[in-house]
Structures are given as C-alpha cells and as structure tokens.
Amino acid sequence: MNRQSSSFDAGRRDFMKKSSIAAAGVLAAPLLSRANFFSGADNTIKIALIGCGGRGTGAAVQALSTKQNVQLVAMADAFRDRLDGSYKNILEALEDKKGRVQVKEENKFVGFDAYRKAMALADVVILATPPGFRPIHFEEAVNQGKQIFMEKPVATDPAGIMRVLAAAEIAKQKKLNVVVGLQRRYQTSYRELIKRVHDGAIGEIVSAQAWWNNDGVWVHPRQAGWTEMEYQMRNWYYFVWLCGDHITEQHIHNLDVINWALDSYPVTAQGMGGREVRKGKDYGQIFDHHFVEFHYGNGAILNSQCRHQKGTMSKVDELLVGTKGKVFCDAARITDIKGNTIYQFDKAKENQPYQNEHDELFEAIAKGEYKFWDAERGAKSSMTSILGRLATYSGQPMQWDTALHSGMNIMPTAYAFDATPPVVPDANGMYPVAIPGQTRPF
Structure with a gap:
C-alpha cells in the first residue's frame, strides 16, 4: 500500500x-x-x-x-x-x-x-x-x-x-x-439543527461523537479470465486506492456533519483500528473497524467510530455537546445541558435529501x-477521513498540514486492464494490510 x-x-x-x-x-x-x-x-x-x-x-x-x-x-x-x-x-x-x-x-x-x-x-x-x-x-x-x-x-x-x-x-x-x-447538507432536519447550533443554541461546541457502525457491504467472487486490475475494480470497496477504506467511503458523512457544525476541520488526529472479523483474501486491504480522536483548532474533540462487523451494534448518528446543551442528530433533537428538550424537528416535515x-x-x-x-468542503471532509485512516493505519498522531501536503499518491501509474494495480496479492492470495506501529503513514 x-x-x-x-x-x-x-x-x-x-x-x-x-x-x-x-x-x-x-x-x-x-x-x-x-x-x-x-x-x-x-x-x-x-x-x-x-x-x-x-x-x-x-x-x-x-x-x-x-x-x-x-x-x-x-x-x-x-x-x-x-x-x-x-x-x-x-x-x-x-x-x-x-x-x-x-x-x-x-x-x-x-x-x-x-x-x-x-x-x-x-x-x-x-x-x-x-x-x-x-x-x-x-x-x-x-x-x-x-x-x-x-x-x-x-x-x-x-x-x-x-x-x-x-x-x-x-x-x-x-x-x-x-x-x-x-x-x-441537503436534508431539512440537519439544516434546521445546524442553523440553531450556529445561532448559539448549545453554546460553544466542546466535543462530539460520530458513528457509522453496520454489517458491511458486498463481495464479488473472482471470476476466471479476470485480470488483477479487473478483479480489484469489480471489488473496489476493498482496495484503498479505489475506496479509501470505509472510514472514507461511508464515515465521511458523519465527519462532514461535525465539520459543518464546527465550521472547521481538524488539525490533528490519532486513533486505532484493524481487522478482527473481515480477515480473508476476499476482503482486500481494508480494516473492519476504526476509532479516531480528532482535535479541532478551537479545542473541540471528536471521537469517531466506524465498524463493519456482523452481529454488532448498528448505529449511524452524530452527537454534538456544547457548553449549554446537546444535539442528537438522528433524533433531530436539541436539549439543554440538563436534558430538557428545547427543540424537536417534526420528522413529518423531513425531505428526501438525495x-x-x-x-x-x-x-x-x-x-x-x-x-x-461544495467542492472545497467536500475535499476537506474527504481529507478529514483520510487523516483518520492515516492515523489508524500507522498508529501515529497525524497533523493536517503535514498529511495534506505530503504528496502521498496511491494511484496506479497506468490505467488499463492489463496494467498492474498499486497492490497485488502474495502467493496465498492475501493483500498487504496496514500494521499499526509498523506501517509508515506516507
């Protein structure tokens, strides 16, 4: 990798x-x-x-x-x-x-x-x-x-x-x-919540939590006649150069909500992750869990987790904690610091954001x-997820500016079905997987 x-x-x-x-x-x-x-x-x-x-x-x-x-x-x-x-x-x-x-x-x-x-x-x-x-x-x-x-x-x-x-x-x-x-960002309930956050409803945000935990996604078995490039393209979700790992492909939604609420992007990240369940050669390179602690310039800390493990708790949500209250995003509710509801969005008025x-x-x-x-904020929220991945893969603290300007390029040198992808399997069909503490971030 x-x-x-x-x-x-x-x-x-x-x-x-x-x-x-x-x-x-x-x-x-x-x-x-x-x-x-x-x-x-x-x-x-x-x-x-x-x-x-x-x-x-x-x-x-x-x-x-x-x-x-x-x-x-x-x-x-x-x-x-x-x-x-x-x-x-x-x-x-x-x-x-x-x-x-x-x-x-x-x-x-x-x-x-x-x-x-x-x-x-x-x-x-x-x-x-x-x-x-x-x-x-x-x-x-x-x-x-x-x-x-x-x-x-x-x-x-x-x-x-x-x-x-x-x-x-x-x-x-x-x-x-x-x-x-x-x-x-195009969903009515989230727009109403973030508007109130920016208007000071919960005071200054001091911490946040974000989750994307579910069972995972599809696998397409290797077919006779496929080149290695075609196999990876057909199973793009499991290769970092194509997908970015699920912290980038899916969890970006939750990370973007926190960035939106804070109107900022993290300056550092550190975390942990690995493959506990999804270990076979059918799962390419990516981890099945990540936990990242993101630090923002105003002192706010986001604890973020994403997991693809069947039979575990399923949760996709965000929580904002301020000096005056909290925002429960999926429930579309804002409470004061004692837990009393001060705003509840009427879910009957929800739109279809897609x-x-x-x-x-x-x-x-x-x-x-x-x-x-949207291009700049989409890029910076994508970078937020990449910063988290670099932290979990390496086991080292990551700095935003250092990572962004590292020049790290994991894409192929040629695009063709007979070209060699950036990673290839070993003799046992296994792909290189990051090892925290050993893998270099760049």
Missing part, C-alpha cells in the same frame, strides 16, 4: 508537474455565462453519467426526476455489463419520464478513457465511479466547463485532495455549480445561477 521513499519523492514531483499542466489547460478554457449553460436553444439540460454502479444509477434517476427539462444523453463506465444494467434500471425506475433517457448506442462509452467522450456531449456531468478516479474526472469536467454533481468522497489520498482543491478553484472562477453527495440535492442543483442551472460551492 505504501510506496518507498524514492518513489514517493518522484511521485510527488510528477504530481506537481501534472497538476500545473492541468491547471494551465483549465485556465485556457472559456468562462461560462448564462448564455452558454446549455447546449441547445430549447434549454434542454443534457446529462452524462460517469460511473454506472448503484449510486450512479440512483443519482441519474434523481437528476432525471427534477422539474427541469433534462435528458440523459451519454453514459460511461469501465465495464459494458455495468453500463447496460444501469441503462435498464434507469428506464425501469423512471416510469412516466422514460422519454428523458436519450442515450444513443454510439453514446455509450466503455473503458478507462470513456469519461472524456461522455462529458463532451453534456451540460452536466454526474461523477459516480469508485472514489479513486474522482480527482481525474472532476478535473476533466472542470476543464470542459461542465456543471457537476459528484459523489463523495472526492479522493482517496492527499495528492488527490490537492488535485481536487486546485480544480475547485478553477471551477469557482468559471462559476460552475458543484454539488457533492454529502446529502445531509433527491433534494439534485432538485436544488438543477433549479440553479436552469436559472443560470451560480449557487453551489
């Missing part, structure tokens, strides 16, 4: 060189105006789906379910079977809006470079591939001047975060709307408005 120091230094120099070239290319592209938000005179908003898994399919359905005049015109995925399955599922889910799916056969693109071709046909791109590819795809979408919805997390390593932050600055200059799929993030994005796009600046 970790590279040697010499290759790390070379990788960092290469990353900085490529980032400079990419930024120059982005700057050369024309800025958008209200007049060229759309590719057609009839104000049809054309969408390209990049990444045709379950989340990409869901995001496409949600985009096509908005009130605006939208059409899905292009799709891209590394695998043709995933693209075909997604196309079928989108049609089945839309019912009376099937006419919004206008993807010609020649606009179904397959392969590692498919995203560029699909993006070129659209006004808005949905980025929903495994997270490791997000920096590359986001950078290209900004370069092409597209409005963007991208799933979280937005990278799996610090080099990727830096790449997203650089492209995000260009997106801001171009006034490109960017929504990141941290849907709690749909709402698209409703608000496409409404802004249709009006030619620039309203959404």
Whole structure:
C-alpha cells in the first residue's frame, strides 16, 4: 500500500508537474455565462453519467426526476455489463419520464478513457465511479466547463485532495455549480439543527461523537479470465486506492456533519483500528473497524467510530455537546445541558435529501445561477477521513498540514486492464494490510 521513499519523492514531483499542466489547460478554457449553460436553444439540460454502479444509477434517476427539462444523453463506465444494467434500471425506475433517457448506442462509452467522450456531449456531468478516479474526472469536467454533481468522497489520498482543491478553484472562477453527495447538507432536519447550533443554541461546541457502525457491504467472487486490475475494480470497496477504506467511503458523512457544525476541520488526529472479523483474501486491504480522536483548532474533540462487523451494534448518528446543551442528530433533537428538550424537528416535515440535492442543483442551472460551492468542503471532509485512516493505519498522531501536503499518491501509474494495480496479492492470495506501529503513514 505504501510506496518507498524514492518513489514517493518522484511521485510527488510528477504530481506537481501534472497538476500545473492541468491547471494551465483549465485556465485556457472559456468562462461560462448564462448564455452558454446549455447546449441547445430549447434549454434542454443534457446529462452524462460517469460511473454506472448503484449510486450512479440512483443519482441519474434523481437528476432525471427534477422539474427541469433534462435528458440523459451519454453514459460511461469501465465495464459494458455495468453500463447496460444501469441503462435498464434507469428506464425501469423512471416510469412516466422514460422519454428523458436519450442515450444513443454510439453514446455509450466503455473503458478507462470513456469519461472524456461522455462529458463532451453534456451540460452536466454526474461523477459516480469508485472514489479513486474522482480527482481525474472532476478535473476533466472542470476543464470542459461542465456543471457537476459528484459523489463523495472526492479522493482517496492527499495528492488527490490537492488535485481536487486546485480544480475547485478553477471551477469557482468559471462559476460552475458543484454539488457533492454529502446529502445531509441537503436534508431539512440537519439544516434546521445546524442553523440553531450556529445561532448559539448549545453554546460553544466542546466535543462530539460520530458513528457509522453496520454489517458491511458486498463481495464479488473472482471470476476466471479476470485480470488483477479487473478483479480489484469489480471489488473496489476493498482496495484503498479505489475506496479509501470505509472510514472514507461511508464515515465521511458523519465527519462532514461535525465539520459543518464546527465550521472547521481538524488539525490533528490519532486513533486505532484493524481487522478482527473481515480477515480473508476476499476482503482486500481494508480494516473492519476504526476509532479516531480528532482535535479541532478551537479545542473541540471528536471521537469517531466506524465498524463493519456482523452481529454488532448498528448505529449511524452524530452527537454534538456544547457548553449549554446537546444535539442528537438522528433524533433531530436539541436539549439543554440538563436534558430538557428545547427543540424537536417534526420528522413529518423531513425531505428526501438525495433527491433534494439534485432538485436544488438543477433549479440553479436552469436559472443560470451560480449557487453551489461544495467542492472545497467536500475535499476537506474527504481529507478529514483520510487523516483518520492515516492515523489508524500507522498508529501515529497525524497533523493536517503535514498529511495534506505530503504528496502521498496511491494511484496506479497506468490505467488499463492489463496494467498492474498499486497492490497485488502474495502467493496465498492475501493483500498487504496496514500494521499499526509498523506501517509508515506516507
């Protein structure tokens, strides 16, 4: 998983060189105006789906379910079977809006470079591939001047975060709307809670807790004829370069809520984790539990835990503790310091946040408005999760600035199904797994 120091230094120099070239290319592209938000005179908003898994399919359905005049015109995925399955599922889910799916056969693109071709046909791109590819795809979408919805997390390593932050600055200059799929920020109950927190309802936040504990996710058994790259791509959740580990892929939601409430990001982290249950070769590299203590600049401390172990307590929630009270996020309740309820959100008024993030994005796009600046905060909450992973993998305290600027790059040097992934199994089919106290963070 970790590279040697010499290759790390070379990788960092290469990353900085490529980032400079990419930024120059982005700057050369024309800025958008209200007049060229759309590719057609009839104000049809054309969408390209990049990444045709379950989340990409869901995001496409949600985009096509908005009130605006939208059409899905292009799709891209590394695998043709995933693209075909997604196309079928989108049609089945839309019912009376099937006419919004206008993807010609020649606009179904397959392969590692498919995203560029699909993006070129659209006004808005949905980025929903495994997270490791997000920096590359986001950078290209900004370069092409597209409005963007991208799933979280937005990278799996610090080099990727830096790449997203650089492209995000260009997106801001171009006034490109960017929504990141941290849907709690688009959920009515959370908006009401955090508004009251920022208005002082619980005083100054001194501590917080966050949980993402459940059974875990799918496994796809290795099939004859698959290369190692295809196997890892099919089982992306279990490889750090693709997924970032579940602290990054899932727990980011909870970490983002705490960052939102504090309007800040942690400066240090230390923690522990490992593999107690999910140990076999089918589970790649990732841990099955993490516990991280994050320290913020104002002195607040977040104790965060995420776990994938069947038969254990299931809990996905956040708790904020202030000098005057507490916020129980899942219950949508605020109490005073003695436990008396001072605010309770009416759950009957809850919205559908996954749909709402698209409703608000496409409404802004249709009006030619620039309203959404999710890219930077999405990158920094992704970095929060990566900081936690570096702490649990190494067993060492991590500093935000040191980690962010480390240049750590865990992505492949080549993208092809016959290329060698960043990690490979040993003779027994086992993949390298971090050992706290022995694994170097960078």
